[in-house]
Amino acid sequence: MGLRNLVDKIKPTFSEGGKLGFLHSTFEGFETFLFVPNTTTSKGAHIRDCNDIKRVMIVVVVALLPALLFGMYNIGYQAGIEGILPAFWFGFLKMLPMIIVSYVTGLAIEFAFAQKRKHEINEGFLVSGLLIPMVMPISVPLWIVALSTAFAVIIGKEVFGGTGMNVFNPALLARAFAFFAYTPQMSGESVWYAADGKTGATALEQLSTTGGMEWSAMDAFIGLIPGSVGETSTLAILIGAAILLFTGVASWRIMLSVFVGGLAFGYLFDVVGLTEFPAYYHLLVGGFAFGAVFMATDPVTSAQTNAGKWIYGLMVGALAVLIRVVNPAYPEGMMLSILFMNALAPLIDYFVVERNIARRKKLIKNVK
Amino acid sequence: MSKNIKLCKGLDIKLAGKAEAVVENAPMAKSYAVSPLDYENVTPKLLVKVGDKVEVGTALFFDKKDPRILFTSPVSGVVSAINRGEKRKLLNVAIEPDQTQVVKELKVVDAKADRSAIVEMLLESGLWTRIVERPYGVIANPDAEPKAIFVSAFDSAPLAPDYNFVLQNDKAAVEAGLAVLARLTNGKVHLSARKGDEGYMSEVKGVEYHTFSGKHPVGNVGVQIHHIDRIAKGDVVWTVNIQDVALIGRFVTTGKLDMTKVIAVAGSEAQKPCYKRIIAGAAVESIVGKVDAKVRIISGDVLTGVKTAHDGYISAGANMLSLIPEGDVYELLGWAMPRFHRFSVSRAYFSWLCPKKEYKLDTNLNGGERPFVVTGLYENYLPMDVYVAYLLKAILVKDLDKMENLGIYEVLPEDLALCEFVDPSKIEMQQIVRDGINLMIKES
Numbered sequence: 001m002g003l004r005n006l007v008d009k010i011k012p013t014f015s016e017g018g019k020l021g022f023l024h025s026t027f028e029g030f031e032t033f034l035f036v037p038n039t040t041t042s043k044g045a046h047i048r049d050c051n052d053i054k055r056v057m058i059v060v061v062v063a064l065l066p067a068l069l070f071g072m073y074n075i076g077y078q079a080g081i082e083g084i085l086p087a088f089w090f091g092f093l094k095m096l097p098m099i100i101v102s103y104v105t106g107l108a109i110e111f112a113f114a115q116k117r118k119h120e121i122n123e124g125f126l127v128s129g130l131l132i133p134m135v136m137p138i139s140v141p142l143w144i145v146a147l148s149t150a151f152a153v154i155i156g157k158e159v160f161g162g163t164g165m166n167v168f169n170p171a172l173l174a175r176a177f178a179f180f181a182y183t184p185q186m187s188g189e190s191v192w193y194a195a196d197g198k199t200g201a202t203a204l205e206q207l208s209t210t211g212g213m214e215w216s217a218m219d220a221f222i223g224l225i226p227g228s229v230g231e232t233s234t235l236a237i238l239i240g241a242a243i244l245l246f247t248g249v250a251s252w253r254i255m256l257s258v259f260v261g262g263l264a265f266g267y268l269f270d271v272v273g274l275t276e277f278p279a280y281y282h283l284l285v286g287g288f289a290f291g292a293v294f295m296a297t298d299p300v301t302s303a304q305t306n307a308g309k310w311i312y313g314l315m316v317g318a319l320a321v322l323i324r325v326v327n328p329a330y331p332e333g334m335m336l337s338i339l340f341m342n343a344l345a346p347l348i349d350y351f352v353v354e355r356n357i358a359r360r361k362k363l364i365k366n367v368k
Numbered sequence: 369m370s371k372n373i374k375l376c377k378g379l380d381i382k383l384a385g386k387a388e389a390v391v392e393n394a395p396m397a398k399s400y401a402v403s404p405l406d407y408e409n410v411t412p413k414l415l416v417k418v419g420d421k422v423e424v425g426t427a428l429f430f431d432k433k434d435p436r437i438l439f440t441s442p443v444s445g446v447v448s449a450i451n452r453g454e455k456r457k458l459l460n461v462a463i464e465p466d467q468t469q470v471v472k473e474l475k476v477v478d479a480k481a482d483r484s485a486i487v488e489m490l491l492e493s494g495l496w497t498r499i500v501e502r503p504y505g506v507i508a509n510p511d512a513e514p515k516a517i518f519v520s521a522f523d524s525a526p527l528a529p530d531y532n533f534v535l536q537n538d539k540a541a542v543e544a545g546l547a548v549l550a551r552l553t554n555g556k557v558h559l560s561a562r563k564g565d566e567g568y569m570s571e572v573k574g575v576e577y578h579t580f581s582g583k584h585p586v587g588n589v590g591v592q593i594h595h596i597d598r599i600a601k602g603d604v605v606w607t608v609n610i611q612d613v614a615l616i617g618r619f620v621t622t623g624k625l626d627m628t629k630v631i632a633v634a635g636s637e638a639q640k641p642c643y644k645r646i647i648a649g650a651a652v653e654s655i656v657g658k659v660d661a662k663v664r665i666i667s668g669d670v671l672t673g674v675k676t677a678h679d680g681y682i683s684a685g686a687n688m689l690s691l692i693p694e695g696d697v698y699e700l701l702g703w704a705m706p707r708f709h710r711f712s713v714s715r716a717y718f719s720w721l722c723p724k725k726e727y728k729l730d731t732n733l734n735g736g737e738r739p740f741v742v743t744g745l746y747e748n749y750l751p752m753d754v755y756v757a758y759l760l761k762a763i764l765v766k767d768l769d770k771m772e773n774l775g776i777y778e779v780l781p782e783d784l785a786l787c788e789f790v791d792p793s794k795i796e797m798q799q800i801v802r803d804g805i806n807l808m809i810k811e812s
Contacts, residue, residue: 004698032736036702040695040731044798045671045785046664047381047526047692050710050717051792052735054703056742059716120736164739164793247716251744304743305755353758357773360753363600 029121063240071229098133122163131171134230137191192226204286231290250297258292261317291334375582387632397654403460425472440494442627479547498612503777516555524587525669529632532567545617635691671785695732763804
């Protein structure tokens with residue numbers, strides 16, 4: 001195979017002691033991207049499942065595509081472009097720079113850290129790098145995308161030791177950073193539109209201030225409402241959810257319990273009269289569905305035990321609605337709710353694991 | 369009779385090359401070997417030198433930590449080599465067999481004898497080394513009083529031999545062996561068979577009989593112990609492989625040590641997958657004949673076995689040789705391809721479409737090692753109340769208390785082999801558990 005020969009030819013240059021040996025991790029990252037390595041098992045099980053982290057991550061990227069593609073169309077639609085293809089093309093051109101900036105910034109940092117630590121490149125950022133632009137308003141300046149990506153990767157992930165060790169979901173951390181550091185560029189009535197001069201509150205903001213919204217629930221479900229690029233279409237997100245659940249990549253326990261928690265609290269607030277719209281509206285507007293499907297289910301930052309996942313998910317959903325309803329200054333509760341539960345997840349797991357330990361200790365007493 | 373124990377977790381990996389139910393006699397090998405590396409935590413001290421004549425049952429070396437534990441020759445002949453590795457570490461003692469086998473006269477007592485006489489008989493014959501102690505999976509301590517002894521009458525690993533077939537003519541030996549084991553404990557001897565495929569096991573007297581159903585690792589004795597009588601801190605239990613039970617039984621009934629056993633030779637690269645009658649420790653070459661260089665020969669099953677070679681020897685405890693292709697090839701964009709020829713438990717691939725297909729899997733790692741990322745997956749492949757990732761992390765940080773609390777006494781590397789197989793992060797779990805156990809032994 002020609003390509004393989006080429007890679008083998010330039011490999012020594014990038015290996016330890018080679019001219020470009022300091023780029024070892026980067027080279028390896030690209031090589032393993034192109035070719036599944038020829039490493040064979042040396043100890044332990046001699047055969048291995050063909051699933052690896054690359055595949056897991058690529059499944060998540062595929063699951064994100066419906067929401068991304070619809071989001072691109074919606075950018076054009078909200079800007080008032082007529083026709084499906086022109087609207088999509090308009091949105092595509094608006095979105096592409098954000099995606100590129102996010103990937104380039106994040107991957108550059110990831111590669112640099114992997115290089116420094118002499119690690120292999122981790123694939124986690126394939127997902128984070130796509131999630132970050134999808135949770136941003138479309139008109140956010142590119143330098144903010146770059147800065148918040150850098151913040152999320154360095155402070156959110158690398159300081160903890162990289163993929164698998166982080167406490168907070170990197171993509172949400174990027175959004176939280178942008179939101180609190182650059183509030184004017186991240187909120188207000190104009191940020192949701194790619195066309196100059198067009199303004200308007202999101203459905204979530206309208207619900208929180210007036211108790212109603214100018215769109216029908218169906219519009220909100222399909223996603224023809226203003227909002228962050230990836231989060232508007234509950235339908236597209238559900239298609240992604242189906243992919244994640246079918247492949248088993250995301251935890252159904254978390255997804256289900258987030259929706260249950262959100263609905264339960266939404267219903268409670270509706271009944272006591274704090275809100276005047278049906279509970280399911282919460283699931284259709286803002287980042288609830290997107291957060292439930294793609295953010296709360298991040299295996300690294302969510303609860304890791306099955307029992308813990310139920311508690312974690314219920315609390316994510318409930319807290320998100322609680323923040324939305326009770327805190328009038330800040331209508332979007334999903335981001336804060338997930339970040340908060342990211343911090344609590346280890347504690348939840350701690351108690352679940354303690355019960356396992358208690359069961360084991362009980363065995364000793366039985367003997368005596 | 370107790371009720372059937374059904375396990376829902378686990379996985380049967382369907383591999384090509386299942387052994388046909390035919391037993392062939394392997395020719396006498398040019399060489400046989402006994403290796404201390406087949407056992408955990410043994411420090412060998414030699415008793416023979418090159419050129420010494422030995423008989424079946426002559427002690428070749430003993431364990432320095434307990435000189436009563438002898439490792440004996442499976443054949444009679446001449447010690448042809450004492451192979452050492454780095455730092456003069458003893459790898460094995462090789463014996464060139466005689467044409468006619470001479471069996472050493474050993475003192476044999478029956479199951480009615482004193483416990484101490486039985487222990488002494490087993491120690492002297494070298495059969496004691498076939499008794500495994502849990503926690504830790506080491507050779508049993510002759511002074512210990514095990515809470516119970518567990519024997520699994522079936523192996524659920526991929527391509528594993530069918531013991532009902534292997535031991536079809538050995539009912540008397542199995543019964544005699546179990547009767548001997550019963551004398552070693554004040555507790556029970558638990559015998560577990562697979563539901564619906566019980567053979568004569570259900571007729572065996574003097575044991576607590578159980579049946580299990582489910583997928584691999586249901587045949588692992590560790591999993592069975594977990595569901596019959598869990599190991600708590602301070603407990604000691606022993607386990608013996610059913611084929612070794614028959615060896616013990618044959619020894620006490622015939623009075624002669626005979627290390628002949630039937631093993632499975634299986635796997636997609638086996639020329640003719642079938643059963644072979646061999647003597648323990650035989651050279652691999654004598655069992656498998658000619659083998660392509662691109663084939664991995666595994667002493668044991670594909671999940672837990674030890675890599676050996678054409679010029680190697682079958683390890684003491686192995687009841688099969690697995691032959692599968694080496695996977696040292698690059699695969700262009702493999703992680704993005706449909707990969708119909710490869711197997712995955714994840715529906716991110718397509719093996720769920722053909723549940724009956726027998727796969728020809730190679731030894732490729734199928735990815736690079738990564739930190740722990742996925743959660744909730746491992747627990748589906750270990751039918752025990754153990755949080756796999758938490759236990760492994762406790763081992764990695766060498767926290768002895770946590771290891772104890774999270775279940776290090778209940779598992780052996782083999783029990784986590786399936787978790788290791790499915791892990792997309794490619795973490796070497798069996799090695800981690802082994803390291804954890806060795807640390808526990810060292811610190812206790």
